[in-house]
Amino acid sequence: MELSGGEIIVQCLKDEGVEHVFGYPGGAVLHIYDAIFKQKDVKHILVRHEQAAGHAADGYARATGKPGVMLVTSGPGATNAVTGIATAFMDSIPMVVLTGQVPTPVIGSDAFQEVDTVGITRPCVKHNFLVKRLEDLAETIKKAFYIATTGRPGPVVIDIPKDITDPGVKIPYHYPSKVRMRSYNPVVKGHLGQIKKAVKIMMEAERPVFYTGGGVVLDDAAKPLTDLVDTLGFPITQTLMGLGAYPGSGKHFLGMLGMHGTYEANMAMHETDVLIAVGARFDDRVTGHVKQFCPDATIIHIDIDPSSISKNVRVDIPIVGPVKQVLRDMLKVVNEGENNPKNQALKQWWEQIEKWRSMDCLKYDQSSDLIKPQQAVEVLHKVTKGDAYVTSDVGQHQMFAAQFYRFDKPRRWINSGGLGTMGFGLPAAMGVQMAFPKAEVAVVTGESSIQMCIQELATCLQYELPIKIILLNNGYMGMVRQWQEFFYESRYSQSGMSVTPDFVKLTESYGHVGMRVDKTKDLEGAMKEAFSHKDRLVFLDVVVDPAENVYPMIAAGKGHHEMYLSPGSELV
Amino acid sequence: MRHIISILMENESGALARVANLFTARGYNIESLTVAPTEDQSLSRMTLVTRGSDEIIEQITKQLNKLIDVVKLVDLTEGGHLEREMMLIKLRAERTQREEIKRLVDIFRGKIIDVTDTSYTVELTGAASKLNAFVEAVNEELIIEVVRTGPSGIGRGPKGLGL
Ligand SMILES: Cc1ncc(C[n+]2csc(CCOP(=O)(O)OP(=O)(O)O)c2C)c(N)n1
Ligand SMILES: [Mg+2]
Numbered sequence: 001m002e003l004s005g006g007e008i009i010v011q012c013l014k015d016e017g018v019e020h021v022f023g024y025p026g027g028a029v030l031h032i033y034d035a036i037f038k039q040k041d042v043k044h045i046l047v048r049h050e051q052a053a054g055h056a057a058d059g060y061a062r063a064t065g066k067p068g069v070m071l072v073t074s075g076p077g078a079t080n081a082v083t084g085i086a087t088a089f090m091d092s093i094p095m096v097v098l099t100g101q102v103p104t105p106v107i108g109s110d111a112f113q114e115v116d117t118v119g120i121t122r123p124c125v126k127h128n129f130l131v132k133r134l135e136d137l138a139e140t141i142k143k144a145f146y147i148a149t150t151g152r153p154g155p156v157v158i159d160i161p162k163d164i165t166d167p168g169v170k171i172p173y174h175y176p177s178k179v180r181m182r183s184y185n186p187v188v189k190g191h192l193g194q195i196k197k198a199v200k201i202m203m204e205a206e207r208p209v210f211y212t213g214g215g216v217v218l219d220d221a222a223k224p225l226t227d228l229v230d231t232l233g234f235p236i237t238q239t240l241m242g243l244g245a246y247p248g249s250g251k252h253f254l255g256m257l258g259m260h261g262t263y264e265a266n267m268a269m270h271e272t273d274v275l276i277a278v279g280a281r282f283d284d285r286v287t288g289h290v291k292q293f294c295p296d297a298t299i300i301h302i303d304i305d306p307s308s309i310s311k312n313v314r315v316d317i318p319i320v321g322p323v324k325q326v327l328r329d330m331l332k333v334v335n336e337g338e339n340n341p342k343n344q345a346l347k348q349w350w351e352q353i354e355k356w357r358s359m360d361c362l363k364y365d366q367s368s369d370l371i372k373p374q375q376a377v378e379v380l381h382k383v384t385k386g387d388a389y390v391t392s393d394v395g396q397h398q399m400f401a402a403q404f405y406r407f408d409k410p411r412r413w414i415n416s417g418g419l420g421t422m423g424f425g426l427p428a429a430m431g432v433q434m435a436f437p438k439a440e441v442a443v444v445t446g447e448s449s450i451q452m453c454i455q456e457l458a459t460c461l462q463y464e465l466p467i468k469i470i471l472l473n474n475g476y477m478g479m480v481r482q483w484q485e486f487f488y489e490s491r492y493s494q495s496g497m498s499v500t501p502d503f504v505k506l507t508e509s510y511g512h513v514g515m516r517v518d519k520t521k522d523l524e525g526a527m528k529e530a531f532s533h534k535d536r537l538v539f540l541d542v543v544v545d546p547a548e549n550v551y552p553m554i555a556a557g558k559g560h561h562e563m564y565l566s567p568g569s570e571l572v
Numbered sequence: 573m574r575h576i577i578s579i580l581m582e583n584e585s586g587a588l589a590r591v592a593n594l595f596t597a598r599g600y601n602i603e604s605l606t607v608a609p610t611e612d613q614s615l616s617r618m619t620l621v622t623r624g625s626d627e628i629i630e631q632i633t634k635q636l637n638k639l640i641d642v643v644k645l646v647d648l649t650e651g652g653h654l655e656r657e658m659m660l661i662k663l664r665a666e667r668t669q670r671e672e673i674k675r676l677v678d679i680f681r682g683k684i685i686d687v688t689d690t691s692y693t694v695e696l697t698g699a700a701s702k703l704n705a706f707v708e709a710v711n712e713e714l715i716i717e718v719v720r721t722g723p724s725g726i727g728r729g730p731k732g733l734g735l
Contacts, residue, residue, distance in 0.1 A: 183581075307637075
């Protein structure tokens with residue numbers, strides 16, 4: 001079979017099993033778009049801004065576990081895509097990004113719509129390629145998928161000059177079924193000796209805690225994690241990225257940890273004697289001040305990426321390997337039962353934890369007429385029976401969603417944790433809904449964040465994506481306002497967001513259903529009504545208490561045991 | 573502590589930029605960096621001199637290893653190794669100074685490779701510390717220009733850094 005470069009790209013995607021490509025055309029990719037036009041297997045979703053193509057491909061990948069694919073043109077197409085790429089990179093999301101480039105002979109001449117895409121994206125990709133010969137195209141695409149999806153996953157950019165896709169030049173097509181790269185050999189198995197050593201220490205623990213992150217979700221290791229935790233009877237806390245791997249309603253779950261983690265989770269971290277970190281990277285939002293992090297703990301760390309180990313916090317027992325396999329092996333070692341957990345000590349540990357729990361740190365005022373954002377999330381949970389895919393943006397609403405929508409399954413909570421990208425929520429939801437057309441997909445967002453990719457409402461209409469947008473409208477960049485209230489004596493510098501469009505009318509003008517609710521007593525009814533529109537996108541503008549803050553909160557530079565628990569409270 | 577890290581990389585365009593980028597992005601310091609092809613066309617060899625605490629050096633080697641183009645890497649300072657750097661140094665050499673400079677060059681086993689009425693150009697090879705010592709030994713006012721390659725290094729013994 002002789003194919004042109006453009007046709008090769010489409011055929012490779014087909015052979016790779018790719019069903020959806022999120023993209024936006026332009027001069028440098030016209031040949032590729034022509035090849036897309038001539039076939040039906042690979043479906044192209046036309047976004048309204050390249051940033052959204054990135055987030056949509058990313059959301060698709062997070063929900064399915066398959067690599068997301070996007071296609072954009074050179075120059076501004078590529079630069080617009082960078083936020084999407086960086087977002088995926090920070091959360092280790094497998095993605096293949098095809099960017100058009102000016103023709104090879106004019107590269108370096110400041111040609112029209114030329115940017116150094118490989119240079120610009122280098123710091124925010126797992127790897128990138130510039131294809132210089134048509135003969136290398138298919139193999140490069142294979143390598144890109146291989147690199148993106150193995151080891152610690154991440155986005156891979158392939159920059160393709162226009163002449164490479166010239167329809168007039170055809171070569172025999174062959175898509176390699178495998179690639180080997182001498183310079184890239186991700187670890188495939190954790191060391192059994194280390195695993196046994198870790199289990200021995202776990203069995204001697206008196207105050208153990210599991211601290212698990214996005215790596216568990218990425219490696220589909222929810223099952224072995226849950227089995228291990230329940231077998232041992234240890235408490236577990238999960239990071240923002242790890243939520244849902246161990247069920248939110250599970251009896252050993254302490255809630256999320258970190259800056260806005262629960263009192264019991266953060267206190268347990270502070271007091272633990274054996275910390276079992278799994279697929280988590282000791283991010284500063286999680287550790288607080290590193291000098292005060294888990295002061296008494298022996299730290300076991302399971303991670304696929306050797307460079308994550310002892311990066312921010314010194315680790316005692318490193319286990320480099322795929323989380324799923326290591327957890328399975330660990331469970332086996334535990335079940336072979338040479339040692340048993342220290343049950344008496346564990347019982348005391350749980351009693352201590354129950355005391356912390358009884359502080360009920362997530363409580364909020366439920367009697368107010370003004371809708372509390374926490375309540376909106378709880379009602380969302382109720383109406384969707386806790387089984388929706390929930391994407392989010394960045395701010396207070398994101399934290400409320402993480403705290404109050406108790407995710408029981410992995411891949412249901414989809415948010416930009418590492419980069420913290422406002423504008424992520426709606427396009428990410430498009431990716432999820434494309435992958436699961438029948439599923440309930442909700443975006444929990446803020447009035448500031450939603451405006452960063454609001455144009456995608458048109459994409460949602462074109463592809464009939466019945467997403468439910470739950471806007472927690474507090475008229476502020478709430479998270480910014482909260483910091484200003486706490487640390488800048490309430491000088492609300494540029495954080496007001498009272499000037500917004502009428503979201504109901506705006507939504508209607510895009511051809512969707514717009515709704516607004518502003519009283520607590522009407523909240524549940526409105527939410528039910530929103531979700532009763534099975535085939536329509538509904539934008540529910542929930543007017544919430546503008547003064548509400550996210551608690552608990554570890555102040556910057558403080559340890560886990562120093563949290564603000566409620567308005568006006570001192571550090572506890 | 574000073575470390576000499578030797579890296580075998582795919583000879584791809586951009587490989588050097590990836591290493592340099594990593595150092596700026598993560599705030600590591602590079603004292604020197606040399607790159608050249610090897611006997612194998614598809615590989616290039618890089619010698620990188622850096623300084624940092626044990627933790628930082630550990631991160632540097634891990635982050636370098638994570639780069640897709642890096643095939644192999646060794647921290648030469650962990651074992652016996654040889655280090656050589658070449659320097660070309662142009663010195664003002666008027667009549668009265670010429671003998672003195674020649675003697676110094678001989679002591680350091682250097683070579684005078686270009687001569688004019690008023691100058692000598694000296695070639696000197698050795699560990700970086702030896703080159704430093706030479707620069708310190710000549711009168712500062714005599715130095716017109718200094719060009720150094722940066723160290724390259726190799727492990728002692730019969731074993732090599734290969735595939
Ligand atoms: C693209 C981008 N710009 C700026 C920020 C900084 N930032 C973090 S939260 C936030 C406010 C978000 O406001 P809103 O979407 O209304 O959410 P709320 O906190 O009010 O729930 C801002 C500006 C960011 N995270 N992303
Ligand atoms: Mg807001």
